[in-house]
Amino acid sequence: MNRRLRGAFRTSFLxxxxxxxxxxxxxxxxxxxxxxxxxxxxxxxxTAPPAGARQILKxxxxxxxxxxFGEAAAEAADPPNSEKLYGLRSIGAAxxxxxxxxxxxxxxxxxxxxxxxxxxxxxxAKWLPCExxxxxxxxxxxxxxxxxxxxxxxxALVKSEKDIVKTLGLAAATEYExxxxxxxxxxxxxxxxxxxxxxxxxxEDIPADxxxxxxxxxxxxRLTALELVTRMSFFLTDTTPSADLLDAAEDGQVETExxxxxxxxxLLAAPAAKQALSAFYAESLxxxxxxxxxxxxxxxxxxxxxxxxxxxxxxxxxxxxxxWTRDADFRQLVTSETAFxxxxxxxxxxxxxxxxxxxxxxxxxxxxxxxxxxLGTAAFNTLExxxxxxxxxxxxxxxxxxxxxxxxxxxxxxxxxxxPEDDPDEPKTTKQKLQAHMxxxxxxxxxxxxxxxxxxxxTFDAIGRYRSKYESGLAIDTSGETxxxxxxxxxxxxxxxxxxxxxxxxxxxxxxxxHSMGHLxxxxxxxxxxxxxxxxxxxxxKIQELLVNVATSPAFRLVGDPx
Numbered sequence: 001m002n003r004r005l006r007g008a009f010r011t012s013f014l015x016x017x018x019x020x021x022x023x024x025x026x027x028x029x030x031x032x033x034x035x036x037x038x039x040x041x042x043x044x045x046x047t048a049p050p051a052g053a054r055q056i057l058k059x060x061x062x063x064x065x066x067x068x069f070g071e072a073a074a075e076a077a078d079p080p081n082s083e084k085l086y087g088l089r090s091i092g093a094a095x096x097x098x099x100x101x102x103x104x105x106x107x108x109x110x111x112x113x114x115x116x117x118x119x120x121x122x123x124x125a126k127w128l129p130c131e132x133x134x135x136x137x138x139x140x141x142x143x144x145x146x147x148x149x150x151x152x153x154x155x156a157l158v159k160s161e162k163d164i165v166k167t168l169g170l171a172a173a174t175e176y177e178x179x180x181x182x183x184x185x186x187x188x189x190x191x192x193x194x195x196x197x198x199x200x201x202x203x204e205d206i207p208a209d210x211x212x213x214x215x216x217x218x219x220x221x222r223l224t225a226l227e228l229v230t231r232m233s234f235f236l237t238d239t240t241p242s243a244d245l246l247d248a249a250e251d252g253q254v255e256t257e258x259x260x261x262x263x264x265x266x267l268l269a270a271p272a273a274k275q276a277l278s279a280f281y282a283e284s285l286x287x288x289x290x291x292x293x294x295x296x297x298x299x300x301x302x303x304x305x306x307x308x309x310x311x312x313x314x315x316x317x318x319x320x321x322x323x324w325t326r327d328a329d330f331r332q333l334v335t336s337e338t339a340f341x342x343x344x345x346x347x348x349x350x351x352x353x354x355x356x357x358x359x360x361x362x363x364x365x366x367x368x369x370x371x372x373x374x375l376g377t378a379a380f381n382t383l384e385x386x387x388x389x390x391x392x393x394x395x396x397x398x399x400x401x402x403x404x405x406x407x408x409x410x411x412x413x414x415x416x417x418x419x420p421e422d423d424p425d426e427p428k429t430t431k432q433k434l435q436a437h438m439x440x441x442x443x444x445x446x447x448x449x450x451x452x453x454x455x456x457x458x459t460f461d462a463i464g465r466y467r468s469k470y471e472s473g474l475a476i477d478t479s480g481e482t483x484x485x486x487x488x489x490x491x492x493x494x495x496x497x498x499x500x501x502x503x504x505x506x507x508x509x510x511x512x513x514x515h516s517m518g519h520l521x522x523x524x525x526x527x528x529x530x531x532x533x534x535x536x537x538x539x540x541x542k543i544q545e546l547l548v549n550v551a552t553s554p555a556f557r558l559v560g561d562p563x
Contacts, residue, residue, distance in 0.1 A: 072120070073113045117187060154246070236276060286517070404485075
C-alpha cells in the first residue's frame with residue numbers, strides 16, 4: 001500500500017485497539033446455570049444488560065463479505081480467528097480486545113477482499129452500481145461508498161463519512177489512474193473501520209408510554225431499529241442485515257413486538273439460518289476440533305481426516321433433522337436411535353450393507369450396542385478420548401460441563417492424573433483403575449460425579465467403535481450412578497436420564513441465550529431467562545421457537561448504561 005494512503009487508516013486502527021478490554025480470567029468449561037451474576041431464575045425484576053460493543057465473528061465477517069461482494073471476495077477474506085470465552089466466541093468477541101497483530105490481520109483481510117472485488121474486470125463492471133465516466137468519477141464513487149458502506153456499517157453513512165472515504169478513493173484513483181483503485185481503497189477503509197468490525201449497541205430513549213419503559217430505571221434504553229435488526233441478523237443468520245432489512249428498520253417496520261417477531265421468523269426461514277445454527281453447534285459442542293483431532297496411527301489405522309469429517313457431518317445432520325426437518329423435541333439429541341451415516345461410519349458402527357450406502361443416509365442403530373444420540377456418535381467419543389484409548393473422565397466431564405452446565409473444577413495442582421500401567425499378569429478395567437482416584441479424598445468430590453457417566457460409554461473406543469470387552473478380555477461394566485443424574489445401566493439409559501434431567505434443556509437454552517447476548521446472564525436477566533425456560537418447555541423443547549423467543553425477549557431488545 002502507498003505510504004501516503006496508508007496513513008489515512010491509522011486513526012481507525014487506534015480506535016479498534018482501544019475499544020474493548022481483555023477479560024480477567026476465563027475457563028474452558030461452561031459456567032454453572034445462572035452463573036453470570038449469581039442470581040437464579042427466581043429474580044423477578046429485569047435489569048437491562050449493559051450497552052456495549054463486540055467484534056463480529058470470523059464467520060460473520062466472511063458471510064457479510066459474501067452478501068456484499070459475492071462468493072469470490074468471501075473466499076479471499078480469511079480474517080483473524082475469533083477467540084472463545086466461557087466456551088463461546090460471542091462472549092470472547094465482547095470481552096477480548098483486538099491485538100496489534102489482529103489489526104494487521106484485518107488490514108490484510110480487507111486488502112484481499114478489495115483485490116478480489118476489482119481483479120475480475122467483467123465481474124467488477126457487473127457489480128458496480130454505476131458506470132464510471134473517468135478514473136476519478138466522484139459521483140460514481142459516492143454511489144459505491146453509499147451502497148457498500150450501508151451494508152458494511154449496517155446504516156447509512158452521513159455526508160462527512162462519505163466525504164472521508166471519497167477523498168481517500170479519489171487520491172488512490174489519481175495515484176494509479178484507475179477507477180478500480182478508487183473502489184479498492186474505499187473498500188479498504190470501510191472494512192477496517194470499527195463500524196464494520198464491531199457491533200455497537202448503545203440504544204435510544206424509550207417513550208414514557210411504551211410498554212418497555214420503566215419509570216424506576218432511568219438507564220433503560222431500547223436498541224434502535226437498526227441496532228436491533230443488526231443484532232437479530234448476526235444472531236439468527238450470522239451475517240450483516242440485507243438492504244431490505246435495513247429498509248424495514250429505517251421505515252419504522254421493526255417497532256412493535258409483533259413486527260420484531262415477524263422479522264425473526266423471516267430470518268429463521270432463510271437458508272443462512274440453518275448454516276448459522278450448524279456453526280453454533282459446531283462451536284458449542286466442539287465439533288470443529290475434529291478438523292485437527294489426532295489418533296494413534298498404530299492403534300487406529302483407519303482413522304483419518306475424511307473419517308473425522310464424516311463424524312462431524314453426522315452430528316450436523318442429526319441436529320438438522322431434529323431442528324429443521326422435524327421441528328422436534330431437542331432433547332432427542334441424547335436419545336435418538338437413528339443416525340446419519342455414510343459408508344465409512346456405517347462400517348464403524350457395524351451396520352449391514354455399509355458399502356452400499358451413498359452419501360449420508362438415516363439408519364436405525366443396532367439396539368444391542370446401546371448407542372443413542374450425540375453421546376453414541378463417533379464424533380463425541382473421538383473428541384473426548386486420548387490418542388490411543390478412551391477416557392471416562394473426559395467424557396463425563398463434558399456431560400456435566402457442557403450438557404448440564406455444572407461446574408467441574410480442574411484437579412488440584414499436585415494430583416497425579418495418570419492411570420496405573422497395565423499389569424499383564426493382573427489386568428484391570430479402566431473403571432478399576434479410576435477407582436484409585438475415587439479413593440483419594442482430594443479427587444473423590446469430582447470423580448464420583450464425572451467418571452460414572454463416562455463408564456456408561458466405555459463400550460465405545462477412542463474413535464467410537466463398539467466393543468463388548470477390553471483387549472485384555474475383561475468385561476466392561478457400564479453401570480453407574482451420580483447424585484445429579486441418577487442410576488443407569490448403560491449408554492442408552494444414561495441418554496434417557498440426561499434427556500429427563502431438567503438442567504439439560506436449561507443448559508441448552510443458556511448456551512443459545514449467551515451466544516445471542518455476548519455475555520453470561522446477569523442476575524437482572526433472571527426473569528427473562530425464567531420466562532424463556534417456561535416457554536421452551538411449553539413448546540416441547542423446539543429450538544426454532546426458542547430462537548424466535550430469544551430474539552423478541554426484553555433482554556434482547558433493551559440495554560442499560562455501558563459498563
